Amino acid sequence: xxxxxxxxxxxxxxxxxxxxxxxxxxxxxxxxxxxxxxxxxxxxxxxxxxxxxxxxxxxxxxxxxxxxxxxxxxxxxxxxxxxxxxxxxxxxxxxxxxxxxxxxxxxxxxxxxxxxxxxxxxxxxxxxxxxxxxxxxxxxxxxxxxxxxxxxxxxxxxxxxxxxxxxxxxxxxxxxxxxxxxxxxxxxxxxxxxxxxxxxxxxxxxxxxxxxxxxxxxxxxxxxxxxxxxxxxxxxxxxxxxxxxxxxx
Amino acid sequence: xxxxxxxxxxxxxxxxxxxxxxxxxxxxxxxxxxxxxxxxxxxxxxxxxxxxxxxxxxxxxxxxxxxxxxxxxxxxxxxxxxxxxxxxxxxxxxxxxxxxxxxxxxxxxxxxxxxxxxxxxxxxxxxxxxxxxxxxxxxxxxxxxxxxxxxxxxxxxxxxxxxxxxxxxxxxxxxxxxxxxxxxxxxxxxxxxxxxxxxxxxxxxxxxxxxxxxxxxxxxxxxxxxxxxxxxxxxxxxxxxxxxxxx
Numbered sequence: 276x277x278x279x280x281x282x283x284x285x286x287x288x289x290x291x292x293x294x295x296x297x298x299x300x301x302x303x304x305x306x307x308x309x310x311x312x313x314x315x316x317x318x319x320x321x322x323x324x325x326x327x328x329x330x331x332x333x334x335x336x337x338x339x340x341x342x343x344x345x346x347x348x349x350x351x352x353x354x355x356x357x358x359x360x361x362x363x364x365x366x367x368x369x370x371x372x373x374x375x376x377x378x379x380x381x382x383x384x385x386x387x388x389x390x391x392x393x394x395x396x397x398x399x400x401x402x403x404x405x406x407x408x409x410x411x412x413x414x415x416x417x418x419x420x421x422x423x424x425x426x427x428x429x430x431x432x433x434x435x436x437x438x439x440x441x442x443x444x445x446x447x448x449x450x451x452x453x454x455x456x457x458x459x460x461x462x463x464x465x466x467x468x469x470x471x472x473x474x475x476x477x478x479x480x481x482x483x484x485x486x487x488x489x490x491x492x493x494x495x496x497x498x499x500x501x502x503x504x505x506x507x508x509x510x511x512x513x514x515x516x517x518x519x520x521x522x523x524x
Numbered sequence: 525x526x527x528x529x530x531x532x533x534x535x536x537x538x539x540x541x542x543x544x545x546x547x548x549x550x551x552x553x554x555x556x557x558x559x560x561x562x563x564x565x566x567x568x569x570x571x572x573x574x575x576x577x578x579x580x581x582x583x584x585x586x587x588x589x590x591x592x593x594x595x596x597x598x599x600x601x602x603x604x605x606x607x608x609x610x611x612x613x614x615x616x617x618x619x620x621x622x623x624x625x626x627x628x629x630x631x632x633x634x635x636x637x638x639x640x641x642x643x644x645x646x647x648x649x650x651x652x653x654x655x656x657x658x659x660x661x662x663x664x665x666x667x668x669x670x671x672x673x674x675x676x677x678x679x680x681x682x683x684x685x686x687x688x689x690x691x692x693x694x695x696x697x698x699x700x701x702x703x704x705x706x707x708x709x710x711x712x713x714x715x716x717x718x719x720x721x722x723x724x725x726x727x728x729x730x731x732x733x734x735x736x737x738x739x740x741x742x743x744x745x746x747x748x749x750x751x752x753x754x755x756x757x758x759x760x761x762x763x764x765x766x767x768x769x770x771x
Contacts, residue, residue, distance in 0.1 A: 469614075470575070471612050472612055472613075472614045474574055474575065474596065474612075475608070475611070475612035475614065475666075476597075476614075476622070476625075476626070477573075477595070477596035477597040477600070478572050478573075478574075478596055478597075478599075478600060478606045478608075479600055479622070479623075479626035479682065479686065480597050480600035480601050480626045480627075480629045480630035480633070480686070481597055481625055481626055481629050482597045482629060483597070485625060485629060486597075489617055489621070489622075489625065490614075490616075490617070492616070492617075493614065493615060493616025493617045494616065496616050497616070
């Protein structure tokens, strides 16, 4: 497989929302490194990740009727990118739940490439971004369905909440579909915290900071709703919300 | 308990309240009736401190405090409850979580200890029973998928749990069938008909007042109270219409 020999720049489509300053100073060899993972046929693997500063790249081969679930929080900076490439065998499933959360000048992104290489595979991706200050949350999600991968069912959903003016979010869904009997759904929305709900909470005595936390918790909870282990899902939520507590909003 | 004096308020520069004065003493239930567009809901939101509603003149004193100086959440902790005409849906937050956060935030603001999970659930169960709302409803997300009537009953369960000193109820009777109306009316009486509490009921119709007997009935037209009377006044209004009575 060919790897990047030179440093990418923001002129590359896959890096268009990246931090150009960070990229220019990056180590080309380290950047070209992919961790490899395989889920054997019929098995299930659940992974969690806390993205750190820099770029982490993970390549996963999911075997026949196997299931790979990845849940990630990206609360790091100044530039943090988690990139996942998943190749699905027949009847395999890929579940991805990701949350970017942060302020300052942080630039946090998830990049996924989901390859439906065989018939009957499914994938579901839910990404939520909560940004403030001048931070940016990005989701670049590419779904490829090869010619014979009929009965593919792929879905991708991205929603962002910007808590302050100056924060931003980018969504770049890309669907490359070469089979004709497939379902591919994607949606993206960027908005603000629900002011009506915030006022309703205030009217019941909940101070603004607590209301914001409850609403953010409800919002990012979508990304972990597919986790079977409730205690683990709870821990992920707590981790993400801890970042919000640091924010001086 | 609640003393509104010469209140003027506007939304987006448009004046809605034009010198409204009203005093509700502890132990009293007052009803405000009036035609559409009179400013009844605006009054409720101004008392509740909703963003976008600007007071340009006048004062509101609540339990000895300047109400208008308080943030919305502080008004709730001070004992003011606003019953919404259109209760808000909050996906992802359960009623139980919402109400426990609300109650404990209010208790904290008043220097009281928070209720434990068990104590809270016991209280919630009791108040839900009063309004004949299934406890399972309280485990669901706030108002999400509730019918109009369920939302209003859930509001009254909230009121029961939060146990305010004063309630401003904005068209709590709208969207209720006759059975639900009776249940809600009895709920208001059970929770708020006390010598140390007060209620301001905003309504279009006499029918809620069959259950919650007001001590004073006011007619509001064009941002002001134009006439007040006893309980019989509501009946007269219903028969003769606002235009005739307020003329």
